[in-house]
Amino acid sequence: MTQAQAQDFACSGFGEHKNPFGSAAHDAPTHEAVTIADAVRRCRWIAVDINAASFGLYFVAPSMERARLVPCFDSDFPRVSLATKFVSGNNGEELVRHARASTQPRWWSANPGTKSSALFETLDWAARIQPLVPDSSGIAFPVYADRSHCGAVVFFGHDIMLAPEQLHEIHARCFALFAAVAAIRPGSSGKVPSVSKRELECLKLTANGYTSEEIAKLLKLSVHTANQYLTNTAHKLNAVNRMQAVAKALRLGLIE
């Protein structure tokens, strides 16, 4: 078989795509279910690409009360590194406040002589913060995912190599990684309770500001039934009232 024939054969087998893997790779869903171990591996690839010594992925708690970073994993997975202990303590507060309001990367450097420090200075849109870990250098990327998940992917190392034109690509990869992690990270309970279609309908209308009477009219139910549906939903979601049921359903992605 000549090369041309082989190519024809390949084309007939795979439609218009010459490379069966090349085109598939483009459309590969970035939100595919992964395990935390997979996520650690993906994060390690990013770290290798920018020559970082270690890394960590943290969530920003939704509560206003706690300006703390909640560790998800770091480069010592399944154990927890010393750096993470600093980051999830008081040192992380500035980054939490920053990530809630801004997507710009933030960096810090222990001493201005290091390679990474000179490099960070050249990055547009990135600015300096107080060191997350004493005597270290590093860069933190704020990341966000569906259902108002917010977090940061942090890389540590005195020899980080990150060209200004590489910044967007690295940050984009952090976003994709975080989206995958947020999708597998179990919510408060781990499994989503089974709420019936009718109950969800009532809950959705409640979230849109309708009262029980209005819901009853819209769905052609009695007010009593509508209320019963809402009570059931609240019960299933382990919520004490309607407001909490709406909040939980939105955060779990049961309603949009």
Next chain:
Amino acid sequence: MTSLAVQQQASRTFAARLASRGDLTGFLMELTEEIGADNYMLVTILHEQDRNEARIVASNWIYDAIQLAGHPLIAALAQGPLAAAPGSRPRSLITSRAPAAGPLNGEEARLLAVLGHCEIYSLQLNVGRQRLFILFSAAQAGQINVDGLMRAQLQCCYALSQVPALLAAASMRDPLSDRERECLFWVSEGKTTDEVAVILGVSSNTVNSYITQAIRKFSASNRAMAVATAIRSGII
């Protein structure tokens, strides 16, 4: 690598000083040109009782195009299946090939094509916890540089993070005060007015007035809707 060098320019020119409304327009125009697009439209989505409304923050679409398309359609375009989060590969809508399914019907697609929006991309922007969308469109399919687009997406996120006051003004919605947000958060956790009062160490009347303020600012009809709006816009 020349295209990359050019692309860095908008970032360079505006990284140092992006302060005014004019700077934002300048930045978006340069970015649009760099990625080979013709038009941009930056929108926030507001959840009304029955539908989503697009509030346009910045745009160089002609007025008639916006009027003919209408705000609900723009919201559907921006927020629909087309929208790509940062880090995922954007997909375009080609309006000249009448789509069978999707946010547009054949007539609407034809209309957009006639108005010079033959290929449309929608990118989700995360500006802190706030979510916006930017539409880039071009008069010819294939004209927009997709790699450039992904880079532009993050540049927009960075740039808009620089001007929070501008965005708040553009969405024409009073931002909640810290106290109002805190009250709403505890309400979303299922706490009653009296419980919130104890947690925050203020009187029940004060808590109620904070919540009423929040409901008014969101033009919500009750507490449940205010809580839902706050979660949907990512502030609690």
